[in-house]
Amino acid sequence: MTSSIALIGFMGAGKTTVGAKLAPQLNTYQRDLDEVIERELGESIQEFFAREGEERFRLIETQALKKQLDQVGVLSTGGGVVMRKENRGLLSKSKVPVIYLRTQPEELLDRLQGDEQRPLLQQMDRDGFIRLWEYRDPLYREAADIIVDTDGINADQVATQIIEQLEDD
Ligand SMILES: Nc1ncnc2c1ncn2[C@@H]1O[C@H](COP(=O)(O)OP(=O)(O)OP(=O)(O)O)[C@@H](O)[C@H]1O
Ligand SMILES: O=C(O)C1=C[C@@H](O)[C@@H](O)[C@H](O)C1
Ligand SMILES: [Mg+2]
Numbered sequence: 001m002t003s004s005i006a007l008i009g010f011m012g013a014g015k016t017t018v019g020a021k022l023a024p025q026l027n028t029y030q031r032d033l034d035e036v037i038e039r040e041l042g043e044s045i046q047e048f049f050a051r052e053g054e055e056r057f058r059l060i061e062t063q064a065l066k067k068q069l070d071q072v073g074v075l076s077t078g079g080g081v082v083m084r085k086e087n088r089g090l091l092s093k094s095k096v097p098v099i100y101l102r103t104q105p106e107e108l109l110d111r112l113q114g115d116e117q118r119p120l121l122q123q124m125d126r127d128g129f130i131r132l133w134e135y136r137d138p139l140y141r142e143a144a145d146i147i148v149d150t151d152g153i154n155a156d157q158v159a160t161q162i163i164e165q166l167e168d169d
Pocket of ligand 3: 015016017032034076077078
């Protein structure tokens with residue numbers, strides 16, 4: 001079974017949380033694209049967004065994705081990684097299986113209640129959040145090799161489902 005994968009999905013789908021659980025089970029380690037970018041920038045994504053805006057962040061995210069995607073390990077991406085066509089192309093043609101953690105927006109809103117780390121979340125009301133989810137859902141599907149529905153199951157159960165799906169492949 002492969003020990004390299006990439007996790008994609010909306011904010012709060014569990015890419016960071018599930019990736020951390022999955023990596024030791026696959027005898028590998030996790031890299032989180034948001035954390036890689038924050039280390040390179042020397043500041044939080046929140047701070048960078050506030051000063052430079054989303055477009056500049058997306059360019060940096062593409063550079064980071066190019067460097068990280070085909071390396072060994074579990075790569076947890078940021079929720080907006082599918083916004084740029086170039087990134088979707090990189091994910092689609094990548095050698096590593098790309099797994100879409102799919103979670104309904106109502107459950108995501110519950111999980112993210114009170115969050116202050118995600119700049120886009122601060123800018124949106126409930127309807128805007130659902131509209132963005134509906135816009136992105138087909139983009140994640142386009143880029144993914146495997147889809148795992150995470151509604152109503154915890155992060156450990158999501159990790160187990162991913163391993164089962166990888167074994168079936
Ligand atoms: N399957 C799950 N069931 C319940 N809560 C979950 C699940 N997966 C993650 N969470 C919780 O949801 C919150 C967001 O999770 P996480 O940070 O892993 O999301 P993410 O997909 O990495 O988001 P982002 O795109 O913003 O990086 C955390 O509080 C985490 O504990
Ligand atoms: O969904 C998004 O667009 C984002 C999700 C986070 O992971 C970060 O990459 C950033 O806050 C943008
Ligand atoms: Mg994350």
